[in-house]
Amino acid sequence: MPGIVAIVNPVAGRGRAGRAWPAFEAALRDRGFELEVWFTSGPGDARDMARRARDRKVDLLLVTGGDGTVHEAVNGTGPDGPPLAVVPLGTGNDLARGLEIVASPGAVADLLARGRRRRLDLGYLETGAGGRYFVNVSGVGFDAEVARRVAQSGGPGRGAVPYVLAMLQTLRAYRNVPMEIDIDGRTHRHVALMTVVGNSPYYGGGMHILPGACPDDGRFDVLLIGDLGKLETLLVFPRVFRGTHVRHPRVRSLRGRTVAIRSPEPVAVHADGEPVGHLPVRYCNFPGGMVVLVPARDGRQRSLCPGEAEEPARPAMPGEAVPCPARLAVEPDDGPDQGRVGAGPSMRPGAPEATPAPTPGDREGW
Numbered sequence: 001m002p003g004i005v006a007i008v009n010p011v012a013g014r015g016r017a018g019r020a021w022p023a024f025e026a027a028l029r030d031r032g033f034e035l036e037v038w039f040t041s042g043p044g045d046a047r048d049m050a051r052r053a054r055d056r057k058v059d060l061l062l063v064t065g066g067d068g069t070v071h072e073a074v075n076g077t078g079p080d081g082p083p084l085a086v087v088p089l090g091t092g093n094d095l096a097r098g099l100e101i102v103a104s105p106g107a108v109a110d111l112l113a114r115g116r117r118r119r120l121d122l123g124y125l126e127t128g129a130g131g132r133y134f135v136n137v138s139g140v141g142f143d144a145e146v147a148r149r150v151a152q153s154g155g156p157g158r159g160a161v162p163y164v165l166a167m168l169q170t171l172r173a174y175r176n177v178p179m180e181i182d183i184d185g186r187t188h189r190h191v192a193l194m195t196v197v198g199n200s201p202y203y204g205g206g207m208h209i210l211p212g213a214c215p216d217d218g219r220f221d222v223l224l225i226g227d228l229g230k231l232e233t234l235l236v237f238p239r240v241f242r243g244t245h246v247r248h249p250r251v252r253s254l255r256g257r258t259v260a261i262r263s264p265e266p267v268a269v270h271a272d273g274e275p276v277g278h279l280p281v282r283y284c285n286f287p288g289g290m291v292v293l294v295p296a297r298d299g300r301q302r303s304l305c306p307g308e309a310e311e312p313a314r315p316a317m318p319g320e321a322v323p324c325p326a327r328l329a330v331e332p333d334d335g336p337d338q339g340r341v342g343a344g345p346s347m348r349p350g351a352p353e354a355t356p357a358p359t360p361g362d363r364e365g366w
């Protein structure tokens with residue numbers, strides 16, 4: 001039967017979600033909302049439950065937990081699932097942070113009563129290990145190694161402190177790697193600390209990694225972080241919390257609908273902080289692929305994009321003309337000598353060919 005289904009991950013936020021949930025449920029019932037509550041009992045449950053809720057055509061899916069729970073939920077619903085409302089009781093809560101969703105029972109009851117349904121872009125990536133959706137940010141290289149270390153440290157509960165500790169451990173042994181990054185058919189080559197692709201500005205529990213990211217513009221923000229040395233990385237890192245790292249001369253900000261990255265070396269990839277395999281990776285965006293309740297502000301429609309006061313009149317599905325294919329083919333890595341990224345089938349009909357291989361002098365240290 002349609003209605004509201006609440007998926008609650010009781011261990012999110014190191015158990016905060018389970019402890020706080022009864023107050024949220026009471027506030028919602030007091031305001032007249034009827035809901036069915038499903039508690040997860042382990043990894044993967046939120047995905048399976050979200051799929052079941054989508055199949056039942058529920059009116060609203062209330063996802064209670066952190067970014068990992070939201071990540072699982074969208075991987076259960078896929079694009080154009082039921083509208084989501086997030087109760088941010090995890091550790092990092094980076095999606096909610098970008099949308100200014102407040103974790104109090106009253107604010108969540110207001111969100112359901114008066115919030116606006118907004119279509120946000122849903123990212124999709126595919127590595128040799130398979131494909132998945134992501135809501136915030138994916139990274140390739142250094143931050144994916146950090147994510148792997150954080151995941152290995154075990155159990156839910158991420159956030160900035162474990163991230164910073166893992167980052168310092170990773171930095172000791174990490175070597176920058178050559179990467180080829182193809183954005184909408186144009187190839188960029190560099191020796192990289194890491195490359196970041198995302199729709200939302202925050203990750204890692206409040207790091208403002210993509211300060212220009214606009215979650216409903218139909219395009220990814222792509223950050224190319226070049227050949228920084230260890231000391232330089234340590235010096236630049238604190239700037240990530242203010243978003244000023246993007247002004248560093250070895251950092252480039254780009255945008256695009258489709259992105260492919262490869263390297264001759266086995267480079268790790270993460271999606272929303274979850275390790276998801278190694279290069280090569282291909283990304284595409286489902287513009288407007290998820291509907292999320294965001295707080296209403298004084299009856300005005302606030303823009304979710306930096307630098308825009310009011311929401312511009314975007315079409316409901318801004319990028320419909322460039323859909324993601326049902327399944328992306330990832331070719332085996334045949335190394336940089338092939339001269340270009342994405343030499344296999346294009347992700348979209350009529351996409352321009354990648355630019356030819358540069359002369360050795362253009363290769364920025366390859």
Ligand SMILES: Nc1ncnc2c1ncn2[C@@H]1O[C@H](COP(=O)(O)OP(=O)(O)OP(=O)(O)O)[C@@H](O)[C@H]1O
Binds near residue numbers: 069072
């Ligand atoms: N009942 C459960 N017991 C153990 N693990 C669970 C359970 N339910 C879900 N999980 C796992 O808990 C992980 C962590 O949840 P989540 O990411 O939402 O919280 P968090 O790590 O505290 O927050 P954030 O991701 O915002 O930092 C999820 O990836 C999920 O697989």
